[in-house]
Amino acid sequence: MKELTCIVCPRGCSLKIDENMNVTGNFCPRGAKYAVSELTHPMRSLTSSVRVINRENTVVSVKTSGNIPKEKMFELMEHINTLKVQAPVNIGDIVSHNPLGLDVDIIITKKLD
Amino acid sequence: MERVDLLVIGGGSAGMAAALQAKKEGVKDILILEKEDRLGGILNQCIHNGFGLTEFKEELSGPEYLQRFADQVIAEKIPYKLNTMVTNLSKNKVVTYSNSEDGIKQIQAKAVIMATGCYERNAGAIQLAGDRPSGIITAGTAQKYLNIHGYLVGKKIVILGSGDIGLIMARRLTLEGAKVICVSEINPYSAGLNRNIAQCLKDFDIPLYLSRTVSKVIGKNRVEKVVLTAVDQNYNFIPNTDMEIECDTLILSIGLVPYIELLEKIDCPTSSTKGAKVNSLMETEIDGVFACGNCLHVHDVVDFVTDEGRLAGHGAALYINDKFKDENVIKVNPGNNVSYVVPQTVNMDVDENVTFKFRVRKPLINQRLTIKSGENLLFKQVKPVLIPSEMVMISVPLEKLKEAKEEITLSLEDN
Ligand SMILES: Cc1cc2nc3c(=O)[nH]c(=O)nc-3n(C[C@H](O)[C@H](O)[C@H](O)COP(=O)(O)OP(=O)(O)OC[C@H]3O[C@@H](n4cnc5c(N)ncnc54)[C@H](O)[C@@H]3O)c2cc1C
Numbered sequence: 265m266k267e268l269t270c271i272v273c274p275r276g277c278s279l280k281i282d283e284n285m286n287v288t289g290n291f292c293p294r295g296a297k298y299a300v301s302e303l304t305h306p307m308r309s310l311t312s313s314v315r316v317i318n319r320e321n322t323v324v325s326v327k328t329s330g331n332i333p334k335e336k337m338f339e340l341m342e343h344i345n346t347l348k349v350q351a352p353v354n355i356g357d358i359v360s361h362n363p364l365g366l367d368v369d370i371i372i373t374k375k376l377d
Numbered sequence: 378m379e380r381v382d383l384l385v386i387g388g389g390s391a392g393m394a395a396a397l398q399a400k401k402e403g404v405k406d407i408l409i410l411e412k413e414d415r416l417g418g419i420l421n422q423c424i425h426n427g428f429g430l431t432e433f434k435e436e437l438s439g440p441e442y443l444q445r446f447a448d449q450v451i452a453e454k455i456p457y458k459l460n461t462m463v464t465n466l467s468k469n470k471v472v473t474y475s476n477s478e479d480g481i482k483q484i485q486a487k488a489v490i491m492a493t494g495c496y497e498r499n500a501g502a503i504q505l506a507g508d509r510p511s512g513i514i515t516a517g518t519a520q521k522y523l524n525i526h527g528y529l530v531g532k533k534i535v536i537l538g539s540g541d542i543g544l545i546m547a548r549r550l551t552l553e554g555a556k557v558i559c560v561s562e563i564n565p566y567s568a569g570l571n572r573n574i575a576q577c578l579k580d581f582d583i584p585l586y587l588s589r590t591v592s593k594v595i596g597k598n599r600v601e602k603v604v605l606t607a608v609d610q611n612y613n614f615i616p617n618t619d620m621e622i623e624c625d626t627l628i629l630s631i632g633l634v635p636y637i638e639l640l641e642k643i644d645c646p647t648s649s650t651k652g653a654k655v656n657s658l659m660e661t662e663i664d665g666v667f668a669c670g671n672c673l674h675v676h677d678v679v680d681f682v683t684d685e686g687r688l689a690g691h692g693a694a695l696y697i698n699d700k701f702k703d704e705n706v707i708k709v710n711p712g713n714n715v716s717y718v719v720p721q722t723v724n725m726d727v728d729e730n731v732t733f734k735f736r737v738r739k740p741l742i743n744q745r746l747t748i749k750s751g752e753n754l755l756f757k758q759v760k761p762v763l764i765p766s767e768m769v770m771i772s773v774p775l776e777k778l779k780e781a782k783e784e785i786t787l788s789l790e791d792n
């Protein structure tokens with residue numbers, strides 16, 4: 265039996281999962297899915313920012329288009345920190361395609377005119 | 378003097394939702410005044426995920442969430458002025474503002490919606506003992522430096538207070554290469570969401586010390602060390618529990634307070650939320666002045682801010698169209714274990730359900746929530762878990778509410 269906090273939504277249910285992958289404590293089905301994935305292969309989304317070269321002291325926010333393995337977060341951060349963009353940018357613009365072969369893109373989450 | 382039907386002060390999530398709702402209900406002449414250089418308020422710097430689950434059924438970052446509303450404001454052609462600071466609001470709703478284009482200007486509004494957000498408590502608020510070197514900064518300021526300007530505030534960091542902004546920043550700073558040594562919380566429970574403790578602290582093995590706070594800051598020019606000391610139930614330091622920690626930065630995440638300077642100047646009555654007292658249509662006790670969002674009470678989820686903004690926009694639209702009734706009001710009181718309830722009064726002539734929003738004083742399990750008017754039970758519900766960091770919302774059906782003949786009290790008892 266293992267206890268964990270569901271991070272899928274702000275409700276943050278306290279989950280219990282046993283050896284047979286039976287989950288209790290989840291308010292909705294997403295919690296059960298999360299607990300199983302957390303025990304087998306924890307995944308996270310990553311949000312960060314990248315430098316805007318044609319604006320002084322400005323970065324623009326980005327995120328991964330999907331979840332990535334938790335243990336890859338720092339490696340992906342190193343990659344993100346090498347990225348630069350030129351304004352204007354819009355939400356959804358792809359800054360980096362399939363970095364580290366993780367099957368996600370790095371996309372802009374903020375509009376800068 | 379120039380005139381406008383509805384003036385919205387603050388173009389964050391609350392202000393934008395309020396303006397859009399008023400427009401939808403037929404208010405034509407609206408103006409939003411915003412002191413920053415873009416719409417959206419605090420969400421511009423909240424680049425993490427976790428917004429919009431209720432509103433859009435998907436998880437968005439702060440800037441993505443705000444853009445959906447900013448786009449609607451633009452599509453609806455609602456006028457707004459940026460880089461425009463409101464400096465005064467009079468009881469008869471004359472608003473004074475200034476910007477580089479108009480200089481200092483006054484405008485007469487029929488109704489005003491306050492949507493000015495909140496501010497962070499800083500070192501002055503908790504009387505930190507010891508030196509006053511540089512390197513002491515609030516979590517929101519650290520967030521702005523990093524997420525808007527790309528500047529990391531320190532390398533070895535202690536975070537005081539377990540509010541959500543602090544937790545979110547612990548993760549963000551760690552991912553950017555800083556060492557977050559620990560988070561220290563004076564209360565025996567966390568002020569932040571469990572979810573953020575899991576994904577921002579546990580994921581990165583950052584310890585959270587409960588019932589422990591900074592007793593001393595040491596450093597000549599820059600922070601060099603902080604001393605963390607355990608406290609007892611009465612928040613007194615426990616001798617011989619000092620932990621001396623080397624660090625270059627102390628980040629404070631010790632609470633948010635509604636920003637209501639403009640209302641204080643006109644003696645608008647406030648409640649225990651530190652925001653204005655409002656009725657169930659979000660009108661303050663100043664006639665025709667409404668309030669919503671974090672300047673009314675601090676919210677943890679933006680979707681609820683948006684909703685409250687809409688309600689204020691609805692109230693203001695009724696007011697402007699002379700359909701607003703507030704003669705028949707009943708007072709609402711926080712009862713046992715409840716730290717506050719919004720709204721503080723209910724308009725009994727309303728024709729819609731009323732949502733009560735409240736917080737508990739301390740973590741509670743298995744509670745019976747009751748809403749009573751005198752001895753008459755209007756509503757009851759069992760609540761398995763309640764924590765102070767989570768605002769609770771209870772919608773009471775109109776027909777039940779109509780039974781209320783005297784003051785309403787919302788209480789919690791062991792079930
Ligand atoms: C760091 C942080 C993390 C959060 N994380 C989450 C999360 O993960 N999920 C979630 O759902 N919610 C989260 N929230 C909560 C939510 O984002 C906020 O409660 C919400 O955005 C507040 O909206 P608001 O419009 O009330 O205030 P604000 O967004 O602060 O807007 C107020 C606006 O008023 C303007 N203003 C103030 N005074 C004046 C004046 N005198 N003249 C002109 N303009 C003025 C300000 O510039 C500002 O733009 C978070 C909040 C913070 C601070």
Ligand code: SF4
Nearest residue numbers: 270273276277292295
């Ligand atoms: S189980 Fe469902 S309701 Fe509970 S935190 Fe997870 S996603 Fe949210």
